[in-house]
Every structure is written in C-alpha cells, then in structure tokens.
Amino acid sequence: MANTGMLDFIPQIPVAEGTETVTDWLTDTFAFLFDPIKEYLTIVMEFVAETVLMGIPPVILILITAVIAFFISGKKFGLAAFSIVGLWFIYNQGHWDNLMNTVTLVLLASLLSIIIGVPIGILMSKSRVLEAILSPVLDFMQTMPAFVYLIPAVAFFGIGYVPGVFASLIFATPPTVRLTNLGIRQVSKELVEASDAFGSTGSQKLFKVELPMARPTIMAGINQTVMLSLSMVVIASMIGAPGLGAEVLSSLQRASVGTGFVAGIGIVILAIIIDRITQNMTRGKAS
Amino acid sequence: MPVIEVKNLSKVFGRNPKQALKLLDQGLSKDAILKETGNTVGVNRASFSVEAGEIFVIMGLSGSGKSTLVRLINRLIEPTEGSILIDGEELSKMDQKALRQVRREKMSMVFQNFALFPNRSILENAEFGLEIQKVPKEERKKKAKEALDLVGLGDYVNQSPNQLSGGMRQRVGLARALANDPEFLLMDEAFSALDPLIRKDMQDELIDIQSRMKKTILFITHDLDEALRIGDRIALMKDGSIVQIGTPEEILVNPANDYVEKFVEDVDRSKVLTAEHIMKRPETVNIEKHGPRVALERMREEGLSSMFVVDSKRNLKGYITADDASEARKKDANSFDGILKNDIPRVDKGTSMQEIFDIIHDSPIPVAVVEDGKLMGIIVRGAVIAALTGDGEVNIDNG
Known part of the structure; x- marks a missing residue:
C-alpha cells in the first residue's frame, strides 16, 4: 500500500475530460465550417452513389470494370474474369446498392487522402524540420485504434457518409504522406544534381525529375491508402455510413451468420479488385 | 580573360566552418582540424584559372576534394570562402535567378554515373537542358538530335537509357551537355565508370569533339594516365589543396614536391614523353x-x-x-x-x-x-x- 501511495502523489490527470472539452469547443466553434461541409459533401456523395453509380445498369458497370481490369493488368484475362464473376455474385446476393455506397465512400475518402497526402509528403521531403514534426504525428494517426476516430467524427459531422469519410481520412492518409516523402528522398542524388546543374527551378525539378522518379513509391502509398480507406469505411458503418459494412454490422447485431458471411465476401471481392487495379497502376506505368 | 577563374576558394563541411578556416590559416592540417573541430575541409584555398578552349584537368585521389571543387564551380555546393568568376562575373554572390541563368547558358555537367533520366528516351534526355530553358519543342528536338549525331548515337533516339551500354550512356550524357551549347563543360569523373577500352575511346572522342567545337573543358579524374592523355594543363590536388598546376610534361618531369613525385613515379612515361x-x-x-x-x-x-x-x-x-x-x-x-x-x-x-x-x-x-x-x-x-x-x-x- 505504501508503494501505490507513492504513485498517488497527485490526483488522476483529467486527460479524458480535457479531450472532451477540446472536442466540444471545436464542435461549437467550427460548427459554421463543419455544417456546410457535411451538407455539401452529403449531397455530392448521394449524387455519386444514388444517381451516377446506381443509375448505370449493373451489367454496364460490371463490363466497364472488366475492361479496365483487362487493360490495366496488361491485357490478361484473369482479373477481368474475376471482376465479372465477383461483381455478378454481389449483384446476385442483392447487395448491389450496398456495394455502390461502399465504392462511393472508398473513392471519395481515398481521393481526399491523396489530394491532401501527396502535397504534405512533398513538403515533408523538402524540409527536415517538417519531417521530424510529422513523423510522430503520422505514427500516432496510424496506431490509434481506428474506432476511436469515430467518436470525434460523430461529434463534428453527426452520422452518415461524411463522418465515415472523415474518420477514413485520418486513418488512411499516413501511407500516402510517408511514401511520397520517402519516394522523393530516394531519388538518386546525381539525378537531382543533374537537374540543378542544368538550371532547373524548384518546380521544374519537382515535376520533371522528382515526382516521375518517385512515382512507383508514391503509387505504393496510394495503394495502401485505398486499402485502409476500404477497411475504415466498413468500420464507419457503426456511425451510420451505408454500404456493405452496415450489412455486416446488422448481421452481427442479429447474430445471423449467413447474411454476415455474404456481405463479408462482398467486401473481400471489392478489396481484391481495387487492390489489383491500383497495384497494376504502379507497375504498369513504371516499367 | 579566363573562362573560369577561381581565387582562394575554400569549402568546409560542418558546424563551424569559419573557425576551421582560421585554423587552416594557422597552418593546421586537414586531419588535425577534423580532430579538433569536427569540421571536414573539402577544398582549401584553391586558385586556378581555365582559359578558353583548353582541357583543364583536376586530378587527385578520392577524398582529395576534386568532386567538391567541381561542384563549387556550378554552386551545387555553396562555397565557404573565396570567389568564382565565370567570364569575369562573380558566381558566389549571384541570386538564384542569375545563378540559374548561368547554369543554363554557360555551363553543362557530365556525371560519373551518367545521371540519365530512366523515364525519358535518349532524345528526351538530350533535350533536358533545352526543355528547362523552355526552348520550343521542334527546335530543341533538332538541337538534341544534332548533339546525339555528334557523339554517334543519332540512331538511338527512341531507346531508353536502360537499353544502352555504359559507354553509350555516357555519350548520351555528353550529348545532353553539348545540346545546350554551353561555354564550358564540367566533367566529374566522366569516364571512370567505363571499362578501360571504352574509356580510351571516349577520351579520344572527347579530344576530337573539343578540337572541333573549341569547348572549354574542366575535367575531374583520379586516373593520372587519363589526366596526362587529355589534359592541356593539370592541377594536382591533395587534401583539398592544389599541389601543382602545369602541363603534363611539367608535372611528370618537374614534380613540385614529394607527393607529386610519388604520384607520377608509376606513370607509364612512354605515353607522355616525346x-x-x-x-x-x-x-x-x-x-x-x-x-x-x-x-x-x-x-x-x-x-x-x-x-x-x-x-x-x-x-x-x-x-x-x-x-x-x-x-x-x-x-x-x-x-x-x-x-x-x-x-x-x-x-x-x-x-x-x-x-x-x-x-x-x-x-x-x-x-x-x-x-x-x-x-x-x-x-x-x-x-x-x-x-x-x-x-x-x-x-x-x-x-
């Protein structure tokens, strides 16, 4: 008892309360920002999911995916055939609309992650100070259990598509930032010198030498970001994001193994198709 | 007027270069300064000038500061002290814009490991310098093609650098440097990565190109035979200092000190003496x-x-x-x-x-x-x- 008494030299530090206060303050103060973001983003996503994706007949969408898969994998039939069979299976199981919602979430979340992540990665590669500051932040963002991000997401954006995107943004952006930084730093010193020696400006060096050379590494980062977005989008169903994840969640709540399994398979199929397509984008252009 | 004039140029790498310079003034050696201050002396009070149309070779073993010296001349490395005059203009005081202009118009660099862009074709590599200067596409293609013809690679324009042998890659490097039509070329160990036979061909070709185009060339090498073969004048470097400057014969026959003498002792004199x-x-x-x-x-x-x-x-x-x-x-x-x-x-x-x-x-x-x-x-x-x-x-x- 004497020992624990020693550890009790001050009362419990109110970290949890503090975080809550900060979050509440943020919610109240930036409501003018969060509310319109939520409003417009919801409109955009509903439009993409319900009007565009669900508006196109599934047969056509499946064929388009198959054609993309065929060309991007170097005119091989494997991935194209898998896409046709897999997507048809999801359709057959009655999960087409859920699939479209999930795809919308993944697309938007990854797109935002890339738009934010690549420039940050470039800045990070140019400044040692920024790298020193951002590295631990990125570690923190990636190791914090993904569920935790759902809580402030709800506080800021309520429930639905948008908090899902927000949580996924935090969770999935780090690989793009990290690998963009790494890719640019790995460009051979001689090539950078060559570019300087011929009188390149900073942006000429970036766009003509560094980014093209770093491209495969950056694409590997983007691939990871897309996959993490997918995993987060599934988790985000807990805060009302629609899609295949929501189906899994409701099966869990009703303990119905069968429907849960089918929805789970749907996610796996989507994951495989997205992964192979983005991976081939890396390789296809680099070689 | 010399094309390149270097006066008292020094470069110290480390946290406190000024202190290291003071110690150099007191006559301390490079090693002693490293021990005392943790600073590395790259180049120590180098002075020389390169006249128009000559091949000036800077020769030294690894660690002698020759690669640092050549990078000081196009300011890929910022000098600690001293001045670099390009056509009489002080390079070390130029702002970024003026520096870029000089790099674009007056000098081109050829690198030891070629530094070709693997994502560009041979022609696009040769075009690089002109592209940076925003020369119109047709014109830069034409000039790049001419430069490639000059080095004998006119038929390879659409290949990728990875498809070429080492010697051919360095020809592309040379063509890229020549396409800009610069006043002088900085060649950093340009032939050192090539095997001996190809290296000899390239040396001959460089001498040939030089005599046709009258380019001024500053050539860095660690190979004394190479220096003697192509150099009109040679500067010998040791520990960041220039030990001797002279024609190949002068260096061979009248070595300035024991170091130079030891260095030239093993040279195949039959190649140099006439x-x-x-x-x-x-x-x-x-x-x-x-x-x-x-x-x-x-x-x-x-x-x-x-x-x-x-x-x-x-x-x-x-x-x-x-x-x-x-x-x-x-x-x-x-x-x-x-x-x-x-x-x-x-x-x-x-x-x-x-x-x-x-x-x-x-x-x-x-x-x-x-x-x-x-x-x-x-x-x-x-x-x-x-x-x-x-x-x-x-x-x-x-x-």
Whole structure:
C-alpha cells in the first residue's frame, strides 16, 4: 500500500475530460465550417452513389470494370474474369446498392487522402524540420485504434457518409504522406544534381525529375491508402455510413451468420479488385 | 580573360566552418582540424584559372576534394570562402535567378554515373537542358538530335537509357551537355565508370569533339594516365589543396614536391614523353666545310661509329660511317660523295616514345629528330632507356 501511495502523489490527470472539452469547443466553434461541409459533401456523395453509380445498369458497370481490369493488368484475362464473376455474385446476393455506397465512400475518402497526402509528403521531403514534426504525428494517426476516430467524427459531422469519410481520412492518409516523402528522398542524388546543374527551378525539378522518379513509391502509398480507406469505411458503418459494412454490422447485431458471411465476401471481392487495379497502376506505368 | 577563374576558394563541411578556416590559416592540417573541430575541409584555398578552349584537368585521389571543387564551380555546393568568376562575373554572390541563368547558358555537367533520366528516351534526355530553358519543342528536338549525331548515337533516339551500354550512356550524357551549347563543360569523373577500352575511346572522342567545337573543358579524374592523355594543363590536388598546376610534361618531369613525385613515379612515361624530351644535341659535320678526314677525327674524339651530315642551315643531308670515312681518306677523297648514306630513321619532335621504341629497335644508327628538314637532335638507345626509368636527363625547357 505504501508503494501505490507513492504513485498517488497527485490526483488522476483529467486527460479524458480535457479531450472532451477540446472536442466540444471545436464542435461549437467550427460548427459554421463543419455544417456546410457535411451538407455539401452529403449531397455530392448521394449524387455519386444514388444517381451516377446506381443509375448505370449493373451489367454496364460490371463490363466497364472488366475492361479496365483487362487493360490495366496488361491485357490478361484473369482479373477481368474475376471482376465479372465477383461483381455478378454481389449483384446476385442483392447487395448491389450496398456495394455502390461502399465504392462511393472508398473513392471519395481515398481521393481526399491523396489530394491532401501527396502535397504534405512533398513538403515533408523538402524540409527536415517538417519531417521530424510529422513523423510522430503520422505514427500516432496510424496506431490509434481506428474506432476511436469515430467518436470525434460523430461529434463534428453527426452520422452518415461524411463522418465515415472523415474518420477514413485520418486513418488512411499516413501511407500516402510517408511514401511520397520517402519516394522523393530516394531519388538518386546525381539525378537531382543533374537537374540543378542544368538550371532547373524548384518546380521544374519537382515535376520533371522528382515526382516521375518517385512515382512507383508514391503509387505504393496510394495503394495502401485505398486499402485502409476500404477497411475504415466498413468500420464507419457503426456511425451510420451505408454500404456493405452496415450489412455486416446488422448481421452481427442479429447474430445471423449467413447474411454476415455474404456481405463479408462482398467486401473481400471489392478489396481484391481495387487492390489489383491500383497495384497494376504502379507497375504498369513504371516499367 | 579566363573562362573560369577561381581565387582562394575554400569549402568546409560542418558546424563551424569559419573557425576551421582560421585554423587552416594557422597552418593546421586537414586531419588535425577534423580532430579538433569536427569540421571536414573539402577544398582549401584553391586558385586556378581555365582559359578558353583548353582541357583543364583536376586530378587527385578520392577524398582529395576534386568532386567538391567541381561542384563549387556550378554552386551545387555553396562555397565557404573565396570567389568564382565565370567570364569575369562573380558566381558566389549571384541570386538564384542569375545563378540559374548561368547554369543554363554557360555551363553543362557530365556525371560519373551518367545521371540519365530512366523515364525519358535518349532524345528526351538530350533535350533536358533545352526543355528547362523552355526552348520550343521542334527546335530543341533538332538541337538534341544534332548533339546525339555528334557523339554517334543519332540512331538511338527512341531507346531508353536502360537499353544502352555504359559507354553509350555516357555519350548520351555528353550529348545532353553539348545540346545546350554551353561555354564550358564540367566533367566529374566522366569516364571512370567505363571499362578501360571504352574509356580510351571516349577520351579520344572527347579530344576530337573539343578540337572541333573549341569547348572549354574542366575535367575531374583520379586516373593520372587519363589526366596526362587529355589534359592541356593539370592541377594536382591533395587534401583539398592544389599541389601543382602545369602541363603534363611539367608535372611528370618537374614534380613540385614529394607527393607529386610519388604520384607520377608509376606513370607509364612512354605515353607522355616525346622525342623532344629525350633527344640530345647532335654531333655533326658540315657537308659544305668538312671532308672525310674531319669526320673521322671527330668520330674518334667522340667515340662514335657514325655521324650525321648537315649543311650550313642544319638541313639533314645523310650520315657517314667510320668505315666508309677511312676508306675515303685512303683514296684521298675531299668530299662525302659516294659514301653519304641516306637511310636514316627520322621522327618529328612530337613522336611518342612508344613509337620510337619500334624505330630504334632495329636501327644501327641513332634516330634523327627532324623538323622541316632541319636536324633538331638525335636519340640514342641509352637515352630512351634512361628516360623510362625516370632517372635520365629529360629536357623540358626547350619546348
């Protein structure tokens, strides 16, 4: 008892309360920002999911995916055939609309992650100070259990598509930032010198030498970001994001193994198709 | 005005370069400064100038600061102290914009490991410098193609650098540098990554291109043979300082100190020395004044078995042997008519010792060094051997 008494030299530090206060303050103060973001983003996503994706007949969408898969994998039939069979299976199981919602979430979340992540990665590669500051932040963002991000997401954006995107943004952006930084730093010193020696400006060096050379590494980062977005989008169903994840969640709540399994398979199929397509984008252009 | 003029240029890597410079002033060595301050002296008070149209070689072993020096000249590395004048303009004080302008218009660099862009075709690589200057597409394509033709790669424009051999890649590097039409080229160990045969070809080609295009070239190498082969003048570097600057002959024959001497000791002198360096003043008889008797007397005095014959203007007329001269004296002949032989091996002043070996090998008489028909000197076998060992007397100042 004497020992624990020693550890009790001050009362419990109110970290949890503090975080809550900060979050509440943020919610109240930036409501003018969060509310319109939520409003417009919801409109955009509903439009993409319900009007565009669900508006196109599934047969056509499946064929388009198959054609993309065929060309991007170097005119091989494997991935194209898998896409046709897999997507048809999801359709057959009655999960087409859920699939479209999930795809919308993944697309938007990854797109935002890339738009934010690549420039940050470039800045990070140019400044040692920024790298020193951002590295631990990125570690923190990636190791914090993904569920935790759902809580402030709800506080800021309520429930639905948008908090899902927000949580996924935090969770999935780090690989793009990290690998963009790494890719640019790995460009051979001689090539950078060559570019300087011929009188390149900073942006000429970036766009003509560094980014093209770093491209495969950056694409590997983007691939990871897309996959993490997918995993987060599934988790985000807990805060009302629609899609295949929501189906899994409701099966869990009703303990119905069968429907849960089918929805789970749907996610796996989507994951495989997205992964192979983005991976081939890396390789296809680099070689 | 020199194209490049470097005055008291220093570069210290580390946290406190000024302190290291002070210690250098006090005469401390590079090692002592590293120990005391943790700063590395890259270049220590280098001064030299490169004249238009010359190939100036900076030669030193690894760690001697030569690569740092060349990067100071295009300011890929910022100097700690000293000045760099490009066409009389101070480079070290230029802002970024002016510096870019000089880099674009006046200088091009060729790199040790080629530094070609693997994502660009050969033509696009050669276009790079022009593209940076925003030269219109058609024009830069044309210039890049010309540069590639010049280095003999005109047929490879659409290939990728990965498809080429090392020697060809460096030709692309050279074409990329030439396409800009710069005033001078900075070549950093440009041929060091190539195998010896290709390297020799490239050296020849560089000399050829230089003589056609009259480019000024600053060439960095660690290979003394290469330096001697291509350099009009050579600066030898050690521990960041320039130890000696001179023509290849000067460096070989009059090393400034023990370091240079040790360095040049192993050089294949036969590649560098020419007839001019090893010839001796000839003993001759004058065809207009002398006869067989004088010739015989002179040969006896000098201990020779033959002697060259010239006229009053030192035009080489032939040679006579002692046997023929004594026959002629017995016959009381007063001229060299009938005994003058003309099968003399002749070389000019610039003939390399390697070629002289072959000539002198099967010649019973000395080799004549001739310029415009005039006898300049003779080369005897002993002199060739002595020159090769490095102990022999070699005349450097009469050139």
